Amino acid sequence: MRMWIQTYDIVSSFFGLLLNVFYREIRVQGLDNVPKEGPVIFVAAPHANMFVDGAIFTKYCPREVSLVMAKKATTFKYAGPLIRGMHAITLERPVDFAEIGKGSIKLDQYKDHVNGIGTEFTKQLKVGGQIALPDDYGSSEILEILSDTELVIKEEFKGFKALEMLTQPNGTPYAYLPRVDQSPLYKRTIEVLSAGKCIGVLPEGRSHDRAELLPLKAGMAIVALSAMAENSNQDIKIVPCGLNYSCAHKFRSRAVVLFGSSISIPPELVEKYRNKGQDRKQACGKLLEIIYDGLKSVTVTAPDYETLTVIRTARSLYRNFHGSGIHEELKLDQRFIDGYMKCKDDPYVQAMHREITEYIRLLKHYGLDDRQVHQISSRGFRTLALLLCQIIILVLCFILSLPGLILNLPLIMDTHFVSSKKAEVARKSCVMIAGHHVVATWKILTSFRDIPILYGLYTFIILLLAHQYHWNFILNSGIFAPINVLIILLAYNYYVLIRLFDMGFDLYRSLLPLVISFTSPQSSIQHLQQIRDKLSNDVTGLVNELKTKNMC
Structure with missing residues (x-):
């Protein structure tokens, strides 16, 4: 047991402070599943939040973990020192050394042959590297370079968009990804595991905002099997x-x-891994399947985002669900998705899917979520009094938070602008939907830059005013006056203001059903509530039927 504070502890505590500001609630479940000693590989997914995933995972993991992260991440101005302080194991990725290919490429009549237009394959490319299409539409390893304008690839490009790009008369631009020797990485991770310590891996290899997991990278399977093959006495556990x-x-x-x-x-x-050759490949593939199944047990994954939205709405409609926390909702979502995947071809289930989709469209029209539908009450004095009371409290929250909102307006505008720009760039990738996976990270990184400047300026202005108007309650602190002013500013903005924000947001959400009670025709409200009641009965009946068949 360590009896002294290390850099890891300091950075971990700092992450905790940031995360508690950005997120309203972070719950941790299943800590009893984590071995208290011995080598462990933690595999975390989905990788939905760029740098923030690593921060959450490191902070709330009960054991000290060396995260495997892209070496490029350590070069970020503000995140880099924190990543290094967390004992991260850096990974050099081919994409970080990508070069724009000269000329353009197109498919030959043989799909594993690629022809170049104005290319210099023999000078620019090397066997073992990869050629990659724009916007992540595919990549393939180079098996043989036949000439400056012809090469052979290991696997043919697939997908409509990739084939469309490669069959254009003028071809398509491409990038060259050189082969990177990963043996130093494998050596370092095996050393950590051999010492009985832990490593953490985000096995999808990149952050994304999709509803399903991306294909898992084989690196973690290679590390685990290599370490076990070198020392059969150690029992390496993998924790999803x-x-x-x-x-x-x-x-x-x-x-x-x-x-x-x-x-x-x-x-x-x-x-099998010790046998090398095809056996080694099969061993890695089988271990990846086991890990994937483990990750499915702790995540909610669906074939697409629309299906995930339908599943979550169905869970909200289900009458027999009495859980109140996000963890209970997560477990029920998992069961619903398992049941849906088993019987998605059933005509009744497909009809239910269509009805819930139409109900979701109706909710969007009113600006409601499912739980608010029955909060819409009939018009009357009691409803009006409740509406006015909540409006008054909301206005009071706004007035109390107004100074903080004004002080933080430059920060709010800058974080929104930067994160929106980064999301816009990320959306160009074919594996992204809206680029949400970079938003939280860039809001936090931008805050790293802006907060010291902004609050340093505010502290300077307050001290100037204190000297000019003789505010002795500040000046009496002497050399500690700047620190005291800064602490008061931060305490107000990052405790009082956040609590007011939470309260105001909850009030705002509860206002909407009350407003709709007075602004929408009663017939429309009753129709929406009738649709909800019917769907709730249908969903509950379907789930109960599937439960009797052990399909949900």
Whole structure:
């Protein structure tokens, strides 16, 4: 047991402070699944939040973890020192050394042959590297370079968009990704595990905002099997960790960190890995399947975002759900998705899917979520009194928070501008939907830059005013006056203001049903509530039927 404070502890505490400001609630479940000693590989998914995922995982993991992260991340102006302070193991990725290819490429009549237009394959490319299409539409390893304008690839490009780009008369631009020797990385991770310590991996390899997991990278399987093959006496455990957000990119949203049951590496896979060749490849593939199943048990994944939205609405409609926390909702979402995937071809289930989709469209029209539908009450004095009372409290919250809002307006505008620009760039990738995976990270990184400047300026202005108007309650602190002013400013803005924000947001959400009670025709409200009641009965009946068949 360590009896002294290390850099790791300081940075971890700093992460905790940041996360408690940005997120309203972070719950941790399954800590009893984490081995208290011995080597452990933590695999966390989905990678929905760029640098923030690593911060949450490191802060709330009960053991000290060396995260495997892209070396490029350590070059970020503000995040880099923090990443280095967390004992991160850096990974050099081919994409970080990408070069724009000269000329353009197109497909030959043979799909594993690529022709170049104005290219210099023999000078610019090397066997073992990769050629990549724009916007992540595909990449393939180079097997053989036949000439400056012809090469052979390992796997043919797939997907409509990739084929469309490669069959244009003038071809398509491309990038060259050189081969990177990862043996130093594997050596370092095996050393950490051999010492009985822990490493953390985000196995999807990149952040994203999709509803399903991206294909897992083989690196973690290679590390685990290599370490076991070198030392058969050590028992390396793999612990899946689900990083589940209510709305990952939004300020004051919620998160659940869920640790799943530890996975033991089957001895037969270690033996197959020792055999090399095709056996080694099969061993890695089988271990990846085991890890993927483990991750599915701690995350909510769906074929697409629309299906995930329908599942979450169905869970809200389900009458027999009495859970009140995000963790209970997560577990029920998992069960609903499992049941849906088993019987999605059933005509009744498909009809239910269409009805819920139409109901979601109706909710968007009114600006409501499902839980607010029955909060819409009939017009009357009691409803009017409640509406006026909540408006008064909301106005009071706004007045009390107004000084803080004005002080933080430059920060709010800058973080929104920077994160929106980064999301716009990220959206160009074919594996992204809205680019939300970068928003929280860039809001926090921008705050790193802006807060010291902004609050340093405010402290300077207050001290000038204190000297001019003889505010002795400030000046009596002497050389500690700047520190006292800064502490008061930060305490107000990052405690009082945040509490007022939470209260005001809750009041605002509760106002909407009351406003609709007075602004919408009663017939429309009753129709919406009738639709909800019917769907709730149908969903509950369907779930109960599937439960009797052990399908949900």
